[in-house]
Amino acid sequence: MSTQHQQQADDSLQRGGEPGSKEIDLPARQPPSGNVGCRPTSAAEAQHAALVADACRLIEAADTLPDLSTLAQHAGLSPSHFHRVFKAQTGLTPKAYASAHRANRLRHALGEARSVTDAIYDAGFNANSRFYEKADRLLGMRARDYRAGGDGVTIRFAVAQCSLGAILVAQSERGICAILMDDDPAVLVKDLQDRFPKAHLIGGDDDFEQMVARVIGFVEAPAIGLDLPLDLQGTAFQERVWQALRKIPVGTTLSYAAIAARIGAPRAVRAVARACAANRLAVAVPCHRVVRQDGTLSGYRWGVERKRELLRREKALADTEADDPSRQ
Secondary structure (H helix, E strand, C coil): CCHHHHHHHHHHHHHHCCCCCCCCCCCCCCCCCCCCCCCCCCHHHHHHHHHHHHHHHHHHHCCCCCCHHHHHHHHCCCHHHHHHHHHHHHCCCHHHHHHHHHHHHHHHHHHHCCCHHHHHHHCCCCCHHHHHHHHHHHHCCCHHHHHCCCCCCEEEEEEEEECCEEEEEEECCCCEEEEEEECCHHHHHHHHHHHCCCCEEEECCHHHHHHHHHHHHHHHCHHHCCCCCECCCCCHHHHHHHHHHHCCCCCCCEEHHHHHHHCCCCCCHHHHHHHHHHCCECCCCCHHHEECCCCCCCCCCCCHHHHHHHHHHHHHHHHHHHHCHHHC
């Protein structure tokens, strides 16, 4: 991919990740390759793309996930070869793709079905027990709570000011579930309310305020680290991306393509960018450290100027430590 082409792809990907989206991201199937706008470079790649697109349709249409052997036989490949090809094209294993697709169906069904039980079966779970084993993983809360817009769920939050503007920190029972930034505090509160309109949103007590102070200290100086539990609430693929982002050292940046390569899905550049756009934990999951292929800045859900300032601070800190032998 040319540098110009990569920049265009980076920009379009960042614009495509809507901050308020409740969808679980799936890598695009048309074409399945993560290289947006790039045509397969060989007849073999074109064939693989077509086979994987067909396999995705088969998975989506099935009431229960076809096993690997069945999918491979349908594609005319050995199971191990099919598994490699599918993951290279989509960034996910067939099982993870099916799980993400089912989670999307579940979210839609919970909003439309007459009951949670109906939604469970509409989403392809053939037994209640199988669903409830996975509900927290898919939704970040109980299905009944999600369907009710977070009804019955308590989320503590506080809005404060930092050098980058207004900051909102929210915490569920599992850990910090949001670190949001904006110029207007009201925008931050609305974002939280829109996601969980019926959740019990309460202001934090003194202990929570101290935790918020720790988060703000971390945002101001990411090198100190954040030793607090995080409630990521993402798909398997998103969490792979987010974990890769958390391993980028302070003062360093990587491209979307580099992140895709690090998680073993070099063709899933588009899905990586969407995972970055879906991140709700500013700085804690440092998507600001992902840049274009040529090193220039791409979009950032909390504003490109904040991204520029964060990177400037981190670069200055890294340079200072490199010049100070006592810190090495």
